[in-house]
Amino acid sequence: MLEVKNVDAGYGSTVILQDISLHVEPGEVVTIVGANGAGKTTLLRTISGLVKPRTGAITFEGKDITKLEAHDTVDRGITLIPEGRQLFPDMTVRDNLLMGAYCRHARDYQDDTLHEVLELFPRLRERLDQHASSLSGGEQQMVAIARGMMARPKILMFDEPSLGLAPIIVSQVFEVIAQVAATGTTVLIVEQNVFHTLKAADRGYVLENGRMVLTDDADALLQNDHVRQAYLGI
Amino acid sequence: MDTFLQIVANGLMLGGLFAIVAVGLTLIFGIVKVINFAHGEFLMVGMYLTFLLSTGLDVHPYLTAAAVAPALFVLGALTQRLLIQPLMSARDEHVQIFATVGLSTALMNLALLVFGADIANTPAHGVRSQVMLGEVRILTGQLWVFGAAILLVIALQLFMKKTRTGRAIRATAQNRAAARLMGINDKFIYVLTFGLGAACVGLGSSLIAPLYPTSPTIGTYFVLIAFVCVVLGGLGSIPGAFFGALVIGLVDALSGFYIGSDLREAVVFTIFLLILILKPSGLFGTRMTQSHVSP
Ligand SMILES: Nc1ncnc2c1ncn2[C@@H]1O[C@H](COP(=O)(O)OP(=O)(O)O)[C@@H](O)[C@H]1O
Numbered sequence: 001m002l003e004v005k006n007v008d009a010g011y012g013s014t015v016i017l018q019d020i021s022l023h024v025e026p027g028e029v030v031t032i033v034g035a036n037g038a039g040k041t042t043l044l045r046t047i048s049g050l051v052k053p054r055t056g057a058i059t060f061e062g063k064d065i066t067k068l069e070a071h072d073t074v075d076r077g078i079t080l081i082p083e084g085r086q087l088f089p090d091m092t093v094r095d096n097l098l099m100g101a102y103c104r105h106a107r108d109y110q111d112d113t114l115h116e117v118l119e120l121f122p123r124l125r126e127r128l129d130q131h132a133s134s135l136s137g138g139e140q141q142m143v144a145i146a147r148g149m150m151a152r153p154k155i156l157m158f159d160e161p162s163l164g165l166a167p168i169i170v171s172q173v174f175e176v177i178a179q180v181a182a183t184g185t186t187v188l189i190v191e192q193n194v195f196h197t198l199k200a201a202d203r204g205y206v207l208e209n210g211r212m213v214l215t216d217d218a219d220a221l222l223q224n225d226h227v228r229q230a231y232l233g234i
Numbered sequence: 235m236d237t238f239l240q241i242v243a244n245g246l247m248l249g250g251l252f253a254i255v256a257v258g259l260t261l262i263f264g265i266v267k268v269i270n271f272a273h274g275e276f277l278m279v280g281m282y283l284t285f286l287l288s289t290g291l292d293v294h295p296y297l298t299a300a301a302v303a304p305a306l307f308v309l310g311a312l313t314q315r316l317l318i319q320p321l322m323s324a325r326d327e328h329v330q331i332f333a334t335v336g337l338s339t340a341l342m343n344l345a346l347l348v349f350g351a352d353i354a355n356t357p358a359h360g361v362r363s364q365v366m367l368g369e370v371r372i373l374t375g376q377l378w379v380f381g382a383a384i385l386l387v388i389a390l391q392l393f394m395k396k397t398r399t400g401r402a403i404r405a406t407a408q409n410r411a412a413a414r415l416m417g418i419n420d421k422f423i424y425v426l427t428f429g430l431g432a433a434c435v436g437l438g439s440s441l442i443a444p445l446y447p448t449s450p451t452i453g454t455y456f457v458l459i460a461f462v463c464v465v466l467g468g469l470g471s472i473p474g475a476f477f478g479a480l481v482i483g484l485v486d487a488l489s490g491f492y493i494g495s496d497l498r499e500a501v502v503f504t505i506f507l508l509i510l511i512l513k514p515s516g517l518f519g520t521r522m523t524q525s526h527v528s529p
């Protein structure tokens with residue numbers, strides 16, 4: 001479904017990602033784990049089109065999307081829930097969610113999708129008319145996820161959804177991700193919270209200093225010596 | 235008392251006029267984050283277009299707004315697309331300011347070349363006739379400008395709050411990268427917004443032309459005052475610009491009468507400097523959380 005082939009990418013003259021390859025199949029939950037600064041965010045941004053690859057190719061459903069702008073990849077069905085939530089602070093929760101349904105294929109279903117999404121996040125229903133900036137961190141993360149779902153994506157990418165959240169909220173976030181996956185949406189998660197994420201995923205990649213160093217089934221990675229030492233502290 | 239009321243009325247009418255120029259300026263600043271120093275020359279171009287169309291076709295100058303506003307939309311959109319957008323990635327934001335100052339000078343000189351330094355008088359078609367509101371005398375054209383300014387502010391607010399495109403414009407201003415992730419074409423939004431801001435002053439120019447003689451330098455005066463209104467109202471706030479314009483209109487009229495007409499502008503700009511020093515977010519302004527830097 002999504003295939004990244006030998007991609008190099010970075011900012012300005014700095015190369016961050018080197019020779020990255022990965023693939024995600026329909027219905028899978030795939031995770032990319034790695035330390036702070038490994039290049040996880042850069043990789044998701046490159047897939048989204050916010051960062052352009054220098055070399056290599058990205059295809060989605062068999063079509064080349066390497067050079068597409070970010071707003072075009074959304075129209076293809078690729079949605080990124082960015083790190084740090086990136087809500088529209090001075091807009092209401094409702095307007096934030098409606099912005100999620102801005103892309104062409106989601107527009108016409110906007111009201112139905114909003115209804116579905118609010119079923120999943122009943123607490124947001126009471127907050128619909130509040131400004132996004134007035135919400136707690138956990139609630140803001142829920143809005144960010146709900147906004148991503150409003151786009152009715154084929155693949156939903158999460159960039160560190162648990163960052164800065166209390167442990168109990170982290171569990172809720174992962175429950176929601178499981179529910180998203182259960183609806184058949186393909187999921188790609190990037191996390192530093194390695195244990196939680198590998199538990200939730202089918203397969204995983206390990207990213208270190210901009211290079212993919214390891215890939216395997218999630219269960220196998222949980223048993224892997226390197227992963228246990230470097231990321232799980234066992 | 236009658237004199238005082240008359241001066242207040244004059245001030246409010248003047249405020250409406252400033253408002254209709256300031257609204258587009260604050261829209262462009264609030265969304266595109268560019269101070270359009272050519273805004274006054276947009277007004278000047280619109281006034282010349284109004285003059286040419288209304289004399290050439292012998293129609294009421296207000297009717298020409300149907301052509302002038304779209305023409306100014308195109309001028310604004312092209313300015314963003316061809317001048318500002320190529321400079322947006324420039325490290326130094328001042329480059330964009332120089333660009334609009336350059337455009338301002340270029341348009342002014344173009345007008346001098348085409349029309350000469352003489353003034354052009356757009357036919358009034360009755361809008362310079364007076365009406366009495368109680369004890370107060372007002373030009374009908376001033377009333378139209380005032381009403382149009384109010385309608386424009388309301389229409390823009392509704393557009394920004396209630397339409398999908400309006401929401402997309404606000405979203406782009408609040409978080410450009412996130413807006414792109416929603417599927418919003420940010421470059422298109424900037425072109426559209428610059429066009430809309432210019433169209434607003436285009437509408438204004440058709441209403442102002444029959445009241446003021448048009449000259450190549452007419453924009454300079456208006457844009458400076460409009461800039462003061464925008465700062466007073468809080469940069470980027472559309473209702474703020476409107477109320478800021480009313481305040482400046484009143485200050486202008488009252489100081490012109492009680493202090494001396496030579497000192498009007500000195501008073502207005504003193505107030506401007508005081509605001510910049512004491513309350514830079516403006517009288518009605520809120521915190522600006524907006525950035526066009528795409529991280
Ligand atoms: N906008 C940027 N410009 C320049 N360098 C950046 C930018 N964003 C991130 N980097 C650098 O790229 C590297 C990888 O960052 P990032 O992709 O955010 O890693 P991760 O998400 O894994 O923590 C870091 O060294 C970081 O300093």
Ligand SMILES: [Mg+2]
Nearest residue numbers: 040041083160
């Ligand atoms: Mg990151």
